[in-house]
Amino acid sequence: SQTIHQWPATLVQPVGSPLSLECTVEGTSNPNLYWYxxxxxxxxxLLFYSVGIGQISSEVPQNLSASRPQDRQFILSSKKLLLSDSGFYLCACNPGHVGEKLFFGSGTQLSVL
Amino acid sequence: AQTVTQSQPEMSVQEAETVTLSCTYDTSESDYYLFWYKQPPSRQMILVIRQEAYKQQNATENRFSVNFQKAAKSFSLKISDSQLGDAAMYFCARSGSARQLTFGSGTQLTVLP
Structure with a gap:
């Protein structure tokens, strides 16, 4: 079955600093990937989703961006964090067909101070 | 926007009793899937039950069952014989065309001993 690795678990960053959250997936190929x-x-x-390498769809305009450099790697980034970027970020994966459940990572609690 | 609405921010139930959590949704698609996820204090998202919209029979998983009313776009979750371990935030979700899930705002369930 699928395993989603997401790190770090907790992150405290100052306003204006950059951000990079990484998510990697094991146990499946060519999954759909999501950042919530x-x-x-x-x-x-839902912030972003990706149906393949280099393919990113944004659901809401914001200060964040996402990239998928490899099939099972999904990265959430920001050049300059805002206070409003604080929250709990979850990476998720749908390995196959429509109707299959999403598998979730353990999440990252981001506090922007 | 196609939304999922959970009108009960908080619910409580006595241990061993039955509780029903409500959910309504909006969609223009004829084929879709509905889910209930549970988020305990650990914040790990756990799938409780899934319903395929083209199936009239209500899904059941042990003590968890749903009442799916397609015409009314209603999807409630019934928890029978409630246990202390059922205490969590419960989210209703609907699938989308990119296999993403749209979530409701959640219902915090408290189980009273």
Whole structure:
């Protein structure tokens, strides 16, 4: 079965600093990959998804960007963090067909101070 | 935007009793999937149950069952014989064309001993 590695678990960054969160997937090939953000006590907001290497779709305009340099690697980045970028970031993977469940990483709690 | 609505931010249930969590959704697609995920304090997303929209039969997984009303776009989760370990945030979700999931805002379930 699929395993999603996401790190770090916790990150504290100053406003204006850069960000790079990495997610790697094991146990599947050519998955769809997703970045979600969860504000405190709220639901999950889809930020980006990717159906293949180099293919990125953005769901909401924001200060963040995503890249997929390899089949099973998905990176979330920012050049300059804002206070509003704080939140819990989850990487997810759909390995196959429509209707299959998403597998989630363990998440990164980002605090921008 | 196609949304998923959970109108109960918080619910509580006595241990061993039954509780129903509500969810309504919007979609223009004829074929889609619906999910309930559980997020305990660890924040790991755990799939509880899945329903295929073209199937009329309601899905069941042990103590968890759904009431799927396609015409009403309603998808409620029933938890029978509630246990302390069921305490968590529960999210309803609907699949999209890129296999992404759109989530509701969640229902925080408390189980009272």
């Amino acid at each position: 953000r969860q504000a405190a006590g709220r639901g999950l907001q």
